[in-house]
Amino acid sequence: MNSQVLWYTTRAAGVVSLILFTAVVILGQLARLRVASASWPRFLSADLHRNLSLLSLVFLAIHIVTAVVDPFTSLGIAPVLVPFSSAYRRFWLGLGTLALEITLALVITSLLRTRVGLRAWRLIHWLAYAAWPIAVLHGLGTGTDALSAWSLGVTIVCVVAVIAVTLWRLIAAPSDPLSGARRLAVERHRTIPQ
């Protein structure tokens, strides 16, 4: 397998991974916003979110394996697990490693959610907001053609989509219909310190 083919595969799998990861983030926000209709039941956002994240892991695996095996980068296994330890593009590749590790934590805790418990799962899931931008930066900094038209175009579309949905989520009302009432009730039911 020559280096060109490996490089193309790494690049392609990375882009597909990013697109899928972006869809996963957006679907997660849609679930949180309780977006639903007759043709889009609630469980669809949740299930697509889960299934696409597992699919993106497949492409992530292809992306990583082809990168490691490529003689041009001579990476070795270590940089896959230890961030910022490669000779080749140390910083930008390291970001990818970081994003990978956070993603693994997200997926594993989600698959074991009932065992891990809601609180721990929620805490770790907040890291998704770190993993996605780190992955985007990794893509921009590591790919030799990162600033080519098509690559930049895909990245910009992904970034705009995530920013739009995140803004929507920030300005939307809290999804718990009782959130205000609950807080008031807690204050009304407080004891007087003795």
Next chain:
Amino acid sequence: MTGGALLAGPEPALGMEGAAAHVARLGPLPGLERRLIGVLDRSELRGRGGASFPVGAKWQSIAQRSRGTAVVLANGAEGEALSGKDRLLMESRPHLVIDGAFLAARAVKAGEVIFYIGEDLGHAEETMRRALAERGDAPARVRLLAAPARYVAGEESAAVHCANEGVALPVTTPPRPYERGVGGHPTLVQNVETLAHVGLIARFGDAWFRDLGRDSAAGTALVTVSSGKPDRTVLEVALGSSVGDAVDAAGRSVGGVGAILLGGFFGGWVAAAEAWRLPLDSVALRATGRSLGCGVLGLLDNDECGVRVTARIAGYLAEQSAQQCGPCVFGLRAIAEALHRIAACRPQSHDAARVLSWAIEVRGRGACRHPDGAAGMVLSAFQVFDSEVTRHTQRLSCSMPPPVPGATRWTW
């Protein structure tokens, strides 16, 4: 009928009976430990907080889980708005309540005793504090905890949560307090009146207690006869005597009463004619689908509109919700709003039918029994005030004179 056992001795209106007078009148507290549980079983004493659970069995379930770390929580929150019995006991017979709590602590091997006292109960907290200061026989750590003046604050899991986190909101059960409660330890939550009875049973025995009741019922109980403040009479009755007897003994004329709210806001309406013969006996009442609850007998006069009073109570119960569960918050609110429209003779179409279906639907769908209590009260109103509801919704008029502004009936 008054002053049978708990209220024997000096007139409660005279205030706190101090430690010396208490011991002089009743004798010292016996040193019963676990043996007391068997005595309580035979006495057939049931809890006076509303659930009427057999006390011996309840103590047993905590005693067998305790490893010296159990907690006794004396529940004097008295969240039921019309009830005055717990406050009366704590203000006039605090040592009886403390006797019962300390006996419980020894029987279940507790490491802590908490006195949970409603913050709106006048001098109750101050009196209990003074009484505790007079004693040197505490078998465990003692602390006082103020119960917020909210309806659900007296609920078992809310009391425990208040002791743990300082907020008196009910929590999801299981685990129930007898399994894991204050500090994660098995916790005995017992109403203060129940504990006062224990203080007497320990001295005078189970047979003495059983004999105080009438027919097959055992013991006495405190009931509150009221139609809101300031009008409220607490009296002690022999269990098994009738509602009519109690209302008589409270000095009310049964002639002017149209209906009774039996068990307070958590109970149900009964037409007066039927109510008079009902026995004040939680077991017998439960068999007919009713409840003695915490012993409140709410009197509705002949010239008061049951629909209007029910609407006000429903509004109060909706507002007093802990606001934690959707069905309770939205369901009780919808019921209260529709009832207010019906009470004002301005119903929307299907309001009455929707109130009934909301009430039936909300039962069992909260973390605690608050929506169940409210639903039960509303459903009983639709039975007892059936013709009045029909008149309000179809003839758009009320058969009672309009309420006098500033009237003090049915306020709390």
Next chain:
Amino acid sequence: MDVVTLQFDRIRCDGHGLCAELLPEMIRLDEWGYPIMEPGPVPEELLPHARQAVAKCPVLAIRMLVAKERR
């Protein structure tokens, strides 16, 4: 034979409604979006759907209780 029932944590429940989509035979929503559960055990043929409802609840407000039937 195990007797399987579903138990709701009514305080955690936020009315997301996925449970009613995944197990409509036994769970429906009231007009405010909160679940009403058919009383009684979950029939065997619905168990996979019941497990989905438990797993997919965004706030893990449903639990599956398994009681061994005594002979």
